[in-house]
Amino acid sequence: MKLEIQNHQKEAIKNMSKKLLLFVAISFSVVACNDKTAPEVKEMKTAYVDTSELMKEYIEAKDLEAKYKAQSEEKGRQLEAEINRFKQDAANFQSQAQANGQEWAQKRGAELQKREQQLGYAQQALAQQLQQESGKEMDSLVSGVKKFIKDYGKKNGYAYIYGTGDAASVLYAEDKYDITKEIIKALNDKYKASEKSEKKDEEKK
Template sequence: MKSIQSILLWIVAAAVAVLYVLHFSGKKPKETTGGVVKKDSADAKEQHIRVAYIDLDTIQKYYEFFKLKNDDIEREKSRYDNQIQSELNKLERDRIEFLKKGQAITQVEAEKFQQEYQTRYQQIGQRQQTLQGQHLENQAKAIDDIQKRINEYLKEYNQTGKYHFIFSTQEGNPTLYYKDTAFNITNEVVKGLNEKYKQSKKQ
């Protein structure tokens, strides 16, 4: 479900902006009137930003709740497509059946059928738009649900303040252009997410 990526990218962009500010807005040493440089005790302490990342492709592949939602959305899309195709097939069969009458068709009958055919075709088109709208709405709800669960778990996972920032990355659209795999916490996160999901099913 690619749209997870677009949601996370906004969060990542905000995090990058914060990192930029932290890096370039450090406090300068204070000078006394005699030109002697003084440092605050807080300034003297070296600040280390602790960063980790999660791989979205891995989460999509192994997070059970994600796979469940994705399968539901795919089945729904297939059901909607089959429904529209079935209506179009019936319309085509009716057209062929009508044409079998050949020269026995009067002009009045031909005009009436043509009008009915266009009306039914337009109705199918409207029905298709309605189903597509429902599908997109359900897809958005599924994405929101997945994103909420990931965010809630990451807050729980990081309760000790182990990391200041947790970024995301994905094949073909990397948020991080260099990744030290020592800071890859995806497997831990996927394991925790699946455990939380199993617990939620028991409730």
């Protein structure tokens, strides 16, 4: 008997990253600043953000991915041990079947098939659990970045900030309009500052 176990935990992490990039790329396709209180400018100020690069370099996004990768590995250890025991039992079954007779082989074979099915279900359940747990944090992160770019655009007098990346809405733009690095630096500075603030609050407790 063979057990083909796919690493659903790693797939969940990969899917999380892809989903995150796609959400951000689509959400930031066009960010228009229509604040009536904003000062009028003679020329329309526009820029674009490479959302793929942004999510690769945004520390909070990397921390989120690392967090769920670690959880996947931790929660998968016990399951991996059960899988290894199953593989050993399945290997022993091949050598014991002839010696113990057909009736024993049929009974034991049915038990092993049931275990194989249960392990498959357990892996799927673990992958779904990780996806559900990460989903809320992913949505919150995306919403936070969207709000940050919108506020950044208003503060710096942009009429439009376009998004480019996996779901590109800008087919061509001059490099001088690329503010990706500016956004990454601003987001990371804000995230680092919030982390320091949280650590100080924990130290006071």
